Amino acid sequence: MEPIKAGIVGLGRLGKVHASNVQNYIKDLELVAACSVVPEELKFAKESLGIQKGYESFEKMVDEAEIDAVIIVSPSSLHTKQIEYAFAAGKHVFCEKPLGVSLPEIEQVKKVIEARPEQVFMLGFMRRFDESYRYAKEIVESGEIGKVTLVRCYGIDPSSGLESFVKFAKNSSSGGLFIDMAIHDIDLVRWFTGEEVKQVWAIGNNFAYPELAEYGDTETGAALMKLKNDAIAILVSGRNANHGYHVETEIMGTKGMLRVAQEPEKNLVTIFDDKGVRRPCSEHFPERFKQAFINELTEFARCIREGDKPDVTAKDGLESTKIALACTKSFETGELVALEDE
Known part of the structure; x- marks a missing residue:
């Protein structure tokens, strides 16, 4: 069976991860076209991945390339327009988070x-x-830990990327820390509890790079959330983990609790040397979630083949963005923010 032919837009750090995964690990997908406004990225697509058709215009790629699907890894502010264009052309679409940065556009x-x-x-x-x-x-x-009463999430990028992020924040429209990063943890809260959020209070600071405040962003942020069933969620997001890429989730229930990745261990190796006993850490998200990125695009291809619907929907994107924007508003105003009922 021939693979599903796809085009990708955006070949930055994550775009390269998705493109390489498709070409190397996902037999049911094949990238035959790539779009980027950066010449070096199109050169990478051609020379490293064998993608011969390169476009500077997303619309031109959708119109001219012989593709059935589009993978969108472009700046967040472009997502909704590109999804609409691709859908109007009859293409299947995989889009990186967030769905968008404006609620009217997402709706x-x-x-x-x-x-x-x-x-x-x-x-x-x-x-x-x-x-x-x-x-x-x-x-x-399964009910093994009872009813979920509290979810605590840490999502902190390595310090090694902070300086480049400051430059990115100055010139981008990513939406800020809560849209760009905390939205993953917001989605986990909704996914694990099956509940929506009704109130948020968010705070943040900029100690390593105070200039982030000038760009309306924050280096470290925290949010306290009350869910509609009165369960609690606590999120900590940041850009400054000196030990590596730190992602941790704790779920407390009435009968027990569990933690995912309490320590960001790279593998099962323990090193014994003059620095003591230590475990290497994951350095970045493509390493920690390598298989997860492969799994999600494999599922995308399966849904196309079988006419099935993915579990992750546009509604998930809308609701998570509502919560992230409420966190941003709370951070900016210092006030408790209530989310409106539908």
């Missing part, structure tokens, strides 16, 4: 997606496809 694109049920749309919340998180989800759903 509009959600309508576009739902109006074409024959086309597959999937949003890139890759942690749902990590084996450890999936195992934890099974435990929670």
Whole structure:
């Protein structure tokens, strides 16, 4: 059976991860076209991945390339427009998080997606496809730890990327820390509890790079959330983990609790030397979630083949963005923010 032919837009750090995964690990997908406004990225696509058709215009790629699906890994502010264009052209779409940075635009694109049920749309919340998180989800759903009362999440990028992020924040429209990073943990809260959030209070600081405040962003942020069933969620997001890439989730229930990745261990190796006894840590998200990224695009291809619907939907993107924007508003105003009921 011939692989599903796809085009990708955006070949930055994560775009390269997805593109390389498709070409090397996902037999049911094949990238035949790539789009980027950066010449070096198109050169990478051609020379390293064998993608011969390169485009500077997303619309031109969708119109001219012989593709059935599009993988969107472009800046967050472009997502909704690109999804709409691809859907209008009859393409299946995988889009990285967030779905967008503006609620009216997200609500509009959600309508576009739902109006074409024959086309597959999937949003890139890759942690749902990590084996450890999936195992934890099974435990929670089995009732083994009882009713979930509190979820605590840490999501902190390595310090090695902080300086480049400051430059990115100055010139980007990522939406800020809560949209760009905490949205993964927000999705986990919704996924594990099956509940929506009704109140948030968020704070943050900029100690290593105070200039981030000038760009409306924050280096370390925390949010306290009250869910509709009165369960609690606590999120900590940041850009400054000196030991590596730190992602940790704790779920407390009425009968027990569980933790996922309490320590960001790279592997099972323990080193004994003049520095003592130590365990190497994961250095970045492509390493920690390597298999999860492969799993999610494998699922995308399966849904196209079988006419199935992915579990991650446009509604998940909308609700998570609502919560992230409420966190941003709370951070900016210093006030408790209530989310409106639908």
